[in-house]
Amino acid sequence: MGQVRWGVLGTGWIAERFTAELLTMGEDAQVVAVGSRTERAAGAFAGRFGIERAYGDWAALAADDAVDVVYVATPHSTHRVAAGMCLEAGRAVLCEKAFTLNAREAAELIALAERHDRFLMEAMWMYCHPLIRRLTALVRGGAIGDVRTVHADFGLAGPFAQGHRLRDPAQGGGALLDLGVYPVSFAQLLLGEPSAVAASATLSEESIDLQTGMLLSWESGAHAVLHCSIEGGTPVSASVTGTKGRLDLPDGFFFPDRLVLHRPGHEPEVFTGEGPRDSLRHEAAEVMRCLRAGETQSPMVPWESTLAVMRTLDAVRERIGVRYPGEG
Numbered sequence: 001m002g003q004v005r006w007g008v009l010g011t012g013w014i015a016e017r018f019t020a021e022l023l024t025m026g027e028d029a030q031v032v033a034v035g036s037r038t039e040r041a042a043g044a045f046a047g048r049f050g051i052e053r054a055y056g057d058w059a060a061l062a063a064d065d066a067v068d069v070v071y072v073a074t075p076h077s078t079h080r081v082a083a084g085m086c087l088e089a090g091r092a093v094l095c096e097k098a099f100t101l102n103a104r105e106a107a108e109l110i111a112l113a114e115r116h117d118r119f120l121m122e123a124m125w126m127y128c129h130p131l132i133r134r135l136t137a138l139v140r141g142g143a144i145g146d147v148r149t150v151h152a153d154f155g156l157a158g159p160f161a162q163g164h165r166l167r168d169p170a171q172g173g174g175a176l177l178d179l180g181v182y183p184v185s186f187a188q189l190l191l192g193e194p195s196a197v198a199a200s201a202t203l204s205e206e207s208i209d210l211q212t213g214m215l216l217s218w219e220s221g222a223h224a225v226l227h228c229s230i231e232g233g234t235p236v237s238a239s240v241t242g243t244k245g246r247l248d249l250p251d252g253f254f255f256p257d258r259l260v261l262h263r264p265g266h267e268p269e270v271f272t273g274e275g276p277r278d279s280l281r282h283e284a285a286e287v288m289r290c291l292r293a294g295e296t297q298s299p300m301v302p303w304e305s306t307l308a309v310m311r312t313l314d315a316v317r318e319r320i321g322v323r324y325p326g327e328g
């Protein structure tokens with residue numbers, strides 16, 4: 001496989017950003033089709049980006065044999081159906097975070113990818129970011145000793161009006177699945193799945209979480225103190241503290257432009273990245289590398305890590321009393 005032919009499912013905010021990014025990647029990446037709930041939205045999106053084929057339903061995009069991989073960019077509540085339809089039709093899938101509403105749906109999608117021998121990856125772009133990979137290598141190489149504490153937060157100022165995707169239980173609304181998934185994924189990248197989960201939240205009148213505080217614990221004695229909010233713009237920073245030092249991601253921790261290593265007796269050491277910090281191209285490049293190599297999952301975003309994050313999000317929701325329609 002030389003060129004990778006992408007289909008885009010959904011025509012919203014992130015679909016626009018990802019498509020624009022693919023179009024900067026040269027001959028390697030082609031965007032050949034878009035699918036939407038309506039022909040009008042599909043046609044308008046195709047017109048904006050010069051995409052050949054526009055489908056007013058998802059099944060037609062899934063059935064397009066000239067599409068190698070579909071990027072699913074619809075609300076979380078629809079990921080199970082949308083990605084499942086694509087896998088069953090033989091497409092590879094890159095599916096936005098939160099990967100699904102819950103761990104059960106995530107396991108179902110992974111089972112489908114296995115059954116149809118198709119590539120499937122959660123669009124956890126943070127895991128593909130070069131500076132996050134650098135941080136992980138520093139931690140694994142012992143730069144800060146044994147990890148004892150992870151701090152991370154992601155809060156957006158809003159306000160998000162009633163009816164907005166983030167306030168709508170039917171679309172998997174709330175801070176946790178949209179924003180909290182980043183601090184949780186960050187902590188689990190470094191420490192794996194926690195052995196205990198505690199959480200507290202402020203719920204909206206629609207019973208979605210407006211802000212959630214989480215305390216994850218590991219058998220090793222390590223802790224992660226995490227927070228997400230759709231009521232206020234928090235620093236969006238992270239730090240990883242170990243027995244011999246600390247690594248700080250002071251700003252926009254999941255798309256960092258620098259990380260700072262603090263060690264007793266040493267000047268702070270600053271690591272910087274190259275190129276645009278918030279680029280989605282790293283995850284796109286990883287998908288295309290996997291497809292060319294015939295891999296069904298990415299070592300950067302393996303299925304088990306996606307599942308483990310979904311199990312933690314389930315546990316947090318159980319503690320704070322948030323259930324989505326259809327979950328029983």
Ligand SMILES: NC(=O)c1ccc[n+]([C@@H]2O[C@H](COP(=O)([O-])OP(=O)(O)OC[C@H]3O[C@@H](n4cnc5c(N)ncnc54)[C@H](OP(=O)(O)O)[C@@H]3O)[C@@H](O)[C@H]2O)c1
Nearest residue numbers: 010011012013014015036037041073074075076096097098
């Ligand atoms: N990786 C990132 O940085 C990032 C950033 C933002 C969001 N996301 C994730 O991407 C997904 C989409 O987020 P977004 O901000 O792009 O949302 P958005 O702007 O609301 O767009 C979602 C699109 O999904 C389609 N859709 C399908 N079923 C829908 C339904 N029942 N209700 C509403 N829209 C539906 C719509 O396209 P049609 O009208 O064409 O059907 C809509 O434009 C979410 O899972 C979110 O967590 C990721």
